[in-house]
Amino acid sequence: MQLKTLDGNILDQLKAAVLVAMPGAAVSVSGGGGHFSLQVVSTEFAGKSMLQSQRLVYSAIKHLMSGPSAPVHAIDSLETRTP
Numbered sequence: 001m002q003l004k005t006l007d008g009n010i011l012d013q014l015k016a017a018v019l020v021a022m023p024g025a026a027v028s029v030s031g032g033g034g035h036f037s038l039q040v041v042s043t044e045f046a047g048k049s050m051l052q053s054q055r056l057v058y059s060a061i062k063h064l065m066s067g068p069s070a071p072v073h074a075i076d077s078l079e080t081r082t083p
Helices: 007-021 050-065
Strands: 026-032 035-041 074-081
Touching: 007 026, 007 035, 007 050, 035 050, 050 074
Parallel strands: 035 074
Antiparallel strands: 026 035
């Protein structure tokens, strides 16, 4: 997946990365300028703590947050819950 700096593309890439890690999840992404908010609803979170659930999401998007020219600088808000 090629990274682009346009926020619209980054929104799509964030959503796609979460869906690859958690197929069937409901993912909502907003933000721009390197700062984003995510809401993820998935059965993957069942029986997991909030921290464990958030780690699953961060693991899925880490490639978009690493390196000096990473398009994602911060996740300002991350909400995870089960359906």
